[in-house]
Amino acid sequence: MKYLDEYRDPTVAVGYIRAISNLVTRPRMIMEVCGGQTHAIMKHGLDRLMPSGVTLLHGPGCPVCVTPVELINAAIALAGQDDVIFCTFGDMMRVPGSKRDLFMVKAAGGDVRTVYSPTDALRTAIANPERQVVFFAIGFETTAPANAATVHQARQRALDNFSILSAQVLIPPAMEFLLSAKDCKVDGFLAAGHVCTVTGYTEYEALAERYNIPIVVTGFEPLDILRGIHMVLEQLESGRSEVSNAYPRAVQREGNVSARRLIDKVFRVTDRAWRGFGIIPDSGLELSEEYADFDARRRFALEVTPVAESGRCISGLILRGNKTPRDCPAFGMDCTPDHPLGATMVSSEGACAAYYRYGAEAPTTTSEPGGQT
Amino acid sequence: MSDENFPACPLPISEYPRILLAHGGGGRLMHRLIDDIFVVSFADLALESGHDGAILDRPDGRIAMTTDSYVVDPLFFPGGDIGSLAVCGTVNDLAMCGARPLYLSVGFIIEEGFETALLWNIAQSMRQTARAAGVYIVTGDTKVVDRGRGHGVFINTAGVGVLEQDIHIAPERIRVGDRIIVNGDIGRHGTAIMAVREGLSFEPEIKSDCAALHKAIESLLAAGVEVHCLRDLTRGGLATTLVELAETSGLGLSVNESVVPVCDGVSGACELLGFDPMYVANEGRFAAIVPEGEADRVVEILRTIHGMTECADIGDVISSRSGRATIRGMLGVERVIQMLSGEQLPRIC
Amino acid sequence: MCLAIPGRVLGIDTDERSVRTGRIEFGRMVKSVDMTLVPEAEVGCYVLVHAGFALNVIDEREAELTLGYFAEMAQYDETDERGE
Numbered sequence: 001m002k003y004l005d006e007y008r009d010p011t012v013a014v015g016y017i018r019a020i021s022n023l024v025t026r027p028r029m030i031m032e033v034c035g036g037q038t039h040a041i042m043k044h045g046l047d048r049l050m051p052s053g054v055t056l057l058h059g060p061g062c063p064v065c066v067t068p069v070e071l072i073n074a075a076i077a078l079a080g081q082d083d084v085i086f087c088t089f090g091d092m093m094r095v096p097g098s099k100r101d102l103f104m105v106k107a108a109g110g111d112v113r114t115v116y117s118p119t120d121a122l123r124t125a126i127a128n129p130e131r132q133v134v135f136f137a138i139g140f141e142t143t144a145p146a147n148a149a150t151v152h153q154a155r156q157r158a159l160d161n162f163s164i165l166s167a168q169v170l171i172p173p174a175m176e177f178l179l180s181a182k183d184c185k186v187d188g189f190l191a192a193g194h195v196c197t198v199t200g201y202t203e204y205e206a207l208a209e210r211y212n213i214p215i216v217v218t219g220f221e222p223l224d225i226l227r228g229i230h231m232v233l234e235q236l237e238s239g240r241s242e243v244s245n246a247y248p249r250a251v252q253r254e255g256n257v258s259a260r261r262l263i264d265k266v267f268r269v270t271d272r273a274w275r276g277f278g279i280i281p282d283s284g285l286e287l288s289e290e291y292a293d294f295d296a297r298r299r300f301a302l303e304v305t306p307v308a309e310s311g312r313c314i315s316g317l318i319l320r321g322n323k324t325p326r327d328c329p330a331f332g333m334d335c336t337p338d339h340p341l342g343a344t345m346v347s348s349e350g351a352c353a354a355y356y357r358y359g360a361e362a363p364t365t366t367s368e369p370g371g372q373t
Numbered sequence: 374m375s376d377e378n379f380p381a382c383p384l385p386i387s388e389y390p391r392i393l394l395a396h397g398g399g400g401r402l403m404h405r406l407i408d409d410i411f412v413v414s415f416a417d418l419a420l421e422s423g424h425d426g427a428i429l430d431r432p433d434g435r436i437a438m439t440t441d442s443y444v445v446d447p448l449f450f451p452g453g454d455i456g457s458l459a460v461c462g463t464v465n466d467l468a469m470c471g472a473r474p475l476y477l478s479v480g481f482i483i484e485e486g487f488e489t490a491l492l493w494n495i496a497q498s499m500r501q502t503a504r505a506a507g508v509y510i511v512t513g514d515t516k517v518v519d520r521g522r523g524h525g526v527f528i529n530t531a532g533v534g535v536l537e538q539d540i541h542i543a544p545e546r547i548r549v550g551d552r553i554i555v556n557g558d559i560g561r562h563g564t565a566i567m568a569v570r571e572g573l574s575f576e577p578e579i580k581s582d583c584a585a586l587h588k589a590i591e592s593l594l595a596a597g598v599e600v601h602c603l604r605d606l607t608r609g610g611l612a613t614t615l616v617e618l619a620e621t622s623g624l625g626l627s628v629n630e631s632v633v634p635v636c637d638g639v640s641g642a643c644e645l646l647g648f649d650p651m652y653v654a655n656e657g658r659f660a661a662i663v664p665e666g667e668a669d670r671v672v673e674i675l676r677t678i679h680g681m682t683e684c685a686d687i688g689d690v691i692s693s694r695s696g697r698a699t700i701r702g703m704l705g706v707e708r709v710i711q712m713l714s715g716e717q718l719p720r721i722c
Numbered sequence: 723m724c725l726a727i728p729g730r731v732l733g734i735d736t737d738e739r740s741v742r743t744g745r746i747e748f749g750r751m752v753k754s755v756d757m758t759l760v761p762e763a764e765v766g767c768y769v770l771v772h773a774g775f776a777l778n779v780i781d782e783r784e785a786e787l788t789l790g791y792f793a794e795m796a797q798y799d800e801t802d803e804r805g806e
Contacts, residue, residue: 001749003728013704015798035722036724045706090718116719117774146775149758194726197778249785259759338714357711574752641749647725722724
């Protein structure tokens with residue numbers, strides 16, 4: 001496929017690995033904050049191809065992982081209501097709340113439907129005027145304009161049976177949260193390419209300057225990621241800390257102006273709890289006053305009560321880059337993709353799930369199932 | 374909906390355009406349904422009719438038996454329908470034992486309100502598929518459940534076949550050094566289904582690979598190929614089959630991603646929805662595990678005699694990584710293949 | 723975040739409510755995609771598609787430049803000092 005296959009050429013990858021190995025003079029830790037990049041790194045084994053000095057960290061880049069349990073509980077409560085058709089991206093179906101997940105709600109008779117696009121949810125509302133349709137609006141800035149456009153279209157159509165439960169989050173505040181920690185070990189960032197397709201990257205320039213850290217806007221194919229890593233290392237080795245763009249075919253500095261305008265119109269910035277981190281100020285989106293009628297929390301008078309996490313789960317530390325999945329005694333044993341204890345095992349893009357699936361296996365002992373399923 | 378070239382349904386559809394509960398009630402209406410739809414469809418395939426069971430001549434050789442139930446949604450999809458699936462799936466399970474499929478039973482569970490014309494089409498599809506496969510549908514059963522308690526129609530088929538040769542095809546025969554062959558490109562069935570569900574269109578259309586595989590297997594056996602193991606790739610795709618075989622045999626199965634055949638349409642759909650083609654369902658594909666010396670011959674036979682042009686040798690059985698299936702990716706890195714806990718769902722992340 | 727893939731615009735329609743949708747081709751697959759976010763997109767260009775929406779028009783010139791860098795990198799020699 002055009003604009004995909006060309007970015008997977010193994011001979012180029014070999015060249016980049018050699019160049020990276022020659023470039024690095026001391027240990028470096030580079031963090032990506034995008035589940036799609038985690039996925040690509042694990043699938044193609046890029047972390048294993050890195051020279052020993054370069055460690056790739058997987059930050060809070062998966063909106064599924066970082067959605068707090070209380071919002072999942074709210075989703076589950078809504079989905080279980082008789083008059084509701086609950087629409088969600090497939091990513092969220094297996095995420096456990098305090099007691100159940102959406103699959104279980106469906107099995108118990110809830111009308112839960114997976115959709116590829118928020119417009120599928122809108123069409124469901126149009127086709128079912130006598131039922132309330134709620135769309136679970138998760139995502140980073142990449143998905144925000146699609147969600148915004150859909151809510152806007154719902155208003156154009158004067159639909160009174162469509163609403164969204166917003167769990168939208170914003171990346172730069174999370175990056176700042178990580179960078180401002182005293183024990184932050186991150187030397188450089190790969191900025192999520194498709195987030196920047198929407199927002200542009202001017203917001204990252206202040207971060208790079210304030211924290212003296214290179215940030216490279218990076219794509220998702222293996223060669224794009226290798227290029228991003230190479231550019232971060234070049235900056236580190238030459239003492240620079242700027243924002244540069246390794247994904248110019250899809251990202252411009254100003255981003256997508258139409259998309260940003262729509263987000264600003266339909267949503268407003270709010271504080272948001274991140275699973276594993278707690279509340280990060282100004283890190284989420286909720287519907288603006290103009291569109292508040294479409295807020296499912298208001299429409300259904302939903303109580304969203306904060307929930308304490310499993311004490312054994314160290315996903316907060318993993319998301320910050322301070323620990324790896326292998327450091328967790330529960331990894332591959334009590335905590336697997338089938339019964340995840342916390343954020344990073346829950347979604348297939350979470351660092352722990354990705355490690356599990358792509359072969360960084362749990363240590364095996366004779367008493368242990370062997371981490372095969 | 375698929376009318377194909379089916380002859381018209383003799384049951385006066387204007388009289389009963391939809392199946393009623395009474396059609397499963399054991400009385401006159403049910404007999405009419407059976408006679409007018411099923412016996413008419415399967416008459417020249419069935420050896421006996423009108424009895425509760427079929428009396429069959431005992432074949433020469435060991436008997437293989439299998440059963441499977443079919444609940445596919447949508448019922449009709451590009452390249453097939455629940456009926457053709459129900460015949461091919463069970464025929465294939467017999468073929469994977471090395472058996473020649475002979476007889477099928479078929480059980481229908483029909484939801485009240487299901488369109489009679491569609492039931493006719495399904496029965497006709499089963500007739501055509503069974504005839505092309507050379508198997509007989511010899512007995513069956515019909516039930517009707519209340520509206521809302523069935524998804525249109527569910528079908529169960531059980532199959533009986535014969536192993537004429539003294540062969541043993543099973544995971545325990547797999548040996549280190551064996552080659553792993555797939556008979557074609559993967560992921561077509563799941564993609565065809567997904568296309569209907571997600572409103573994807575393909576130009577040209579992607580059809581399910583639903584097909585009976587026993588004649589291809591018979592060619593291999595007739596040519597004297599030493600086949601160690603066969604497994605058809607169904608739900609869960611090639612990846613799941615490899616994991617199952619690795620776990621059952623206790624050996625390591627290693628495949629090379631760059632030679633696993635995937636057609637462009639399947640690739641595109643998987644990229645869009647975030648699927649891995651290795652886990653997408655198939656209904657006309659199998660993996661054959663054969664000694665290294667036989668691999669070229671197997672590929673040759675399947676390609677030239679059965680038109681399986683995308684047949685490929687994708688890997689081998691290794692002495693390390695016992696009990697695991699592994700895949701060498703595009704960049705040369707090996708990773709362990711895991712089973713998914715459920716089916717793949719379209720994702721955004 | 724995340725899953726977005728490039729496709730070619732085969733045609734663009736506007737419905738009665740002025741919502742623009744495009745027929746987008748990905749390899750051999752065609753899907754209908756909401757074009758609200760890319761008013762500048764034209765037939766024949768490539769767009770990046772996420773969750774049923776086109777997010778941006780692919781800059782084909784930049785794509786070629788990137789492939790050029792990649793071609794050079796495929797020839798990488800340890801004695802080179804190459805910067806981007």
